[in-house]
Amino acid sequence: MSTREIERALAAAVAAAGIAAMVWWPADSVAPAEPEPDEIALEEPAPGDAVEPEPEEEPADEAEPEPLTEPEPDEVPPAEPLLDDAGIAFSWMPAGDLAEDSGTGQLLQINYAPGMRFPIEAGQAYANSQVYGYGGYLGPAGGQCNAANYAYSWRDNFCETRGYGTPMCPTGHGHQGQDIRPASCNDGVHQALASADGTITSIGSYSVRLMSDDGVRYTYLHLDKPSLQVAVGDHVTRGQPIGFVSNEFGDTATTIHLHFEIKMAVETGGGIQNTSVPPYLALVDSYQRLLEGEED
Template sequence: MSRDVELTLAAAVAVAGIAAMIWWPMDAPSGLSDEPAVDEALEDSPEEPEPEEAEPETLEADAVEPEALPPADPVDAAGDIFSYMPPGDLIEESGTGQTVQINYAPGLRFPMEAGQAYANSQVYNYGGYLGPAGGQCNAANYAYAWRDNFCETRGYGTPMCPTGVGHQGQDIRPASCQDDVHWAVAVDDGTITSIGTYSVRLMTDDGVRYTYLHLDKDTLLVEPGDTVSRGERIGYVSNEFGDTATTIHLHFEIKMAIDTGAGIHNTPVPPYVALVDSYERLIGGEEAG
């Protein structure tokens, strides 16, 4: 081959090489098409989720403690709701009640066995000699609300009352207008100190004296000197009142040494608050037996 031909071929090869460098990507692997390469790592990666839009914050209402339900009104043995007038609130024109009321016998056992009774005046209510026309068995006498009558106008010296005289105790009618049917019971442990024509007196070890009036004397279960336990039967509620019968009811008294404002006196004290408390416990099932 002549020198001129060699030079011509060499020049052609050089031109072809330069063209290949221009038209073929230098980083393309052998045997691959000229499609643009894709990064496999990026292709296989899941698309990054777009940030979720934050939901508006929900403001919870301040936690409120449920209000405690008021205690249910106590219900007696007949299913009637017990209610009572305030202590010292007497029947109109029957007297002036004491304004300061204290429970002088906390823990007292109610003086009647059954959980159905009606505290009200036997003088100023139906059947009483100062009450409205009608007999003592009138339904109004055997219905709530209870009413205090400790300071009712009577002729008994009662220094705990504003006028200095009063009733000295509380009248309580039994469940029904029946003589010798309903039991009176001991309000506390103690000793029967005396039994009169129509009275029974119970003295506790700490010197508190409880008086029961108008029990049926012929059917009493106690005698003077007997010791009795709280809740023990004493006798039937009746209408005993010497030669003249009264209405069927229990007159109940509490007598103790107390400062009356004019010194210490052994005197009847208002029993109404203690009776309300003991009655609510009785009909609420808190008394055994």
């Protein structure tokens, strides 16, 4: 073989070896080109790559809860006592609480005439029984002017034992009204007033009846008849003078007091009846308003 032929054979062998090296050399053994600094970016992790978790923040120390305590109740100041015109504190017994051994009271706590005017002018009066009180024929020994009759507390006497048919009382009989003594044991000096706007419908030997414009009848017993300030048919306004508290009782005298009644149509357990109803709580309410200065 000539020298030229030998050189050609060697050149072909070198070329073949270079091609084989390109085919079988691992691609990742070639160092990648460094990216330009501005082009560097965070790469998303490939699926399945383990990612180191972010460290959890340590929770802040929680303050110890304050122990639960019951709230202090608001103090309710005691109600100021209502003082009458003499500066004496007013007090009253519950409805139906009668004088001892005087009967069985009606315990229903109902004001049958809210808003009525107290039937005596001055803010000093004493609701109690004239029959079972001092000077009464069933009361303790002593005269009607005994100081015990002119002192608080007030006491209901609508259902005390009497002979009048009264379906609003547990026994079916009672007094039908409330006795009220005026400020002092003086006849004919303490003014009785109209409890509501209405018309004077009758005047008897010792009674005056006032029918209110809304159909409630108020009866005043034992007013001094010669000095009455109204006549049958007169229309009166609430608070208008009617007469003076006395001991008038026809041919015989009674104690100095006002017997006051309220009559209206009510359910009595046997149907609707026009009957006397307990006036006690209406009197308590109207007296309190009088002492509070709500009346002229």
